[in-house]
Amino acid sequence: MKSGAVVGLVIAGVLVLGVGGAVAVSLTNGDESETVAVTTPSPVETEMVVDDVSDDDMTEEPTDESAGEAETDSVTPGAYVEYSEAALASAEGTPVLFFHATWCPQCRALDEDILASGVPDGITILKVDYDSNQELRQQYGVTQQTTLVELDSNGEALTTFIPYEDPSLDFALAGLGLTG
Numbered sequence: 001m002k003s004g005a006v007v008g009l010v011i012a013g014v015l016v017l018g019v020g021g022a023v024a025v026s027l028t029n030g031d032e033s034e035t036v037a038v039t040t041p042s043p044v045e046t047e048m049v050v051d052d053v054s055d056d057d058m059t060e061e062p063t064d065e066s067a068g069e070a071e072t073d074s075v076t077p078g079a080y081v082e083y084s085e086a087a088l089a090s091a092e093g094t095p096v097l098f099f100h101a102t103w104c105p106q107c108r109a110l111d112e113d114i115l116a117s118g119v120p121d122g123i124t125i126l127k128v129d130y131d132s133n134q135e136l137r138q139q140y141g142v143t144q145q146t147t148l149v150e151l152d153s154n155g156e157a158l159t160t161f162i163p164y165e166d167p168s169l170d171f172a173l174a175g176l177g178l179t180g
Contacts, residue, residue, distance in 0.1 A: 078119025093122035110167035
């Protein structure tokens with residue numbers, strides 16, 4: 001009787017695993033690549049992409065233009081960088097904090113749109129980890145991920161906007177009043 005119970009448990013375990021596997025395959029249509037396609041770039045990849053664009057633009061302009069056209073250099077190229085106090089202190093143009101959570105679909109959508117569209121000249125978007133920066137969230141009154149906060153030169157909040165229903169860069173900048 002003991003061996004019958006063991007055999008029954010083994011059969012039940014195999015059935016559970018088989019049904020679970022069948023459900024997993026049906027959810028992915030048998031294609032495991034869908035799971036990989038949902039991943040977002042790591043912060044290192046994000047910085048490298050943005051820095052490459054910014055560095056190329058910065059090194060090409062002075063060599064191609066004469067010293068008499070310094071007025072065009074006053075407009076800073078847009079940047080998208082990971083938040084740090086040093087990055088905020090060295091941010092050129094209008095700094096905007098983007099409170100991002102990796103688990104938030106709207107945050108991921110806005111992040112992807114920023115990477116695809118590029119940040120307009122004169123704006124630096126600093127990507128703040130929503131979950132690990134509670135003190136910064138309290139400082140700016142942020143209670144929801146996907147929040148953007150425009151700062152003045154002293155680090156004081158000017159405008160706050162949550163592009164939750166349309167997580168696109170254009171909508172976010174319009175909500176902050178940063179489009180012309």
